[in-house]
Amino acid sequence: MIKLHGFALSNYYNKVKLVLLEHGIEFEEVTDKLPLAEAKLAQSATGKVPFIETEQGFLCESEVIVEYLAARFPEKPIFSADPWQAARERELIAVIDTHLELAVRELYAEAFFGGKVSDEVKQSVEKRVTRYLGSLKRLASFTPFARGAQFSIVDAAAYASLPLVGMATQKIYGRDMLAEAGVDWKAYLKVMGERASVQRVNADRKAYMEAAA
The missing domain is CATH 3.40.30.10 (Glutaredoxin)
Structure with a gap:
């Protein structure tokens, strides 16, 4: 196992x-x-x-x-069976994980943990996030899932990381850059929250936080 x-x-x-x-x-x-x-x-x-x-x-x-x-587990449809569609899924995951979440991660010390981040870092992150939010908009639809009507592997990445982009930029810049770019991530979370897998993850995260309090 x-x-x-x-x-x-x-x-x-x-x-x-x-x-x-x-x-x-x-x-x-x-x-x-x-x-x-x-x-x-x-x-x-x-x-x-x-x-x-x-x-x-x-x-x-x-x-x-x-x-x-x-x-x-090739019998599990983790990526699309069509090579082109699977490549497009990987492309969008790279934008979410590498270009958006890892950029805003540089803000977390101040956004969430009471630390401080330099103005230079904030300016650099803002520039990168602005650029790659454009990429996200070109590649994702959120209708209602990241790539359309059906859940895909991209949604595992989007669910895990995009809320952090919205929350961290709101904390640091006074504006939710994800929402500002037209991505209603809170509505997206509601859609995702209907899935049993997401409910399990959310419940376990809540239990962890309560135990740590």
Whole structure:
């Protein structure tokens, strides 16, 4: 059985967890918090969560894990069967994970944790987010899911990370740049919240927060 290591507040942990739940892949959760202990670096080479444990060893980085799951369970429609559509899914995931979430992650210290971020960083992030929100709008439709009428692998990434883009930019710049770009992510979350997998992720995250309070 696959063991998923990490914790319920991690958006990338929840991205992988959502994929596992959506596709009925059996797994066990193992709580590992950051920073990882030195001994854990043999299991997560990047020192990040999530990472998974398999009979062959350990693997980190959420998108690498998703690709592994798709290859290991070819009977599960994690990516579209059509190569072109699957490539377009990967393209949009890259925009969400690499160009939007990782950019706004530089704001989290001040947006969510009481720290401070320099004006230079804020200006740089604002410029990058503005650019790639344009990319998001060109690639995604949210009608009602990220790529149209049907749930896809892109929605695991969008659900996990796009709310952070909206919340962090609202905190730092006084405006929700995602909503400003025409993405009604709160309505999108309501649509996603109708899925049993998302309800499970949300409940587990809430329970984790309550236990930590």
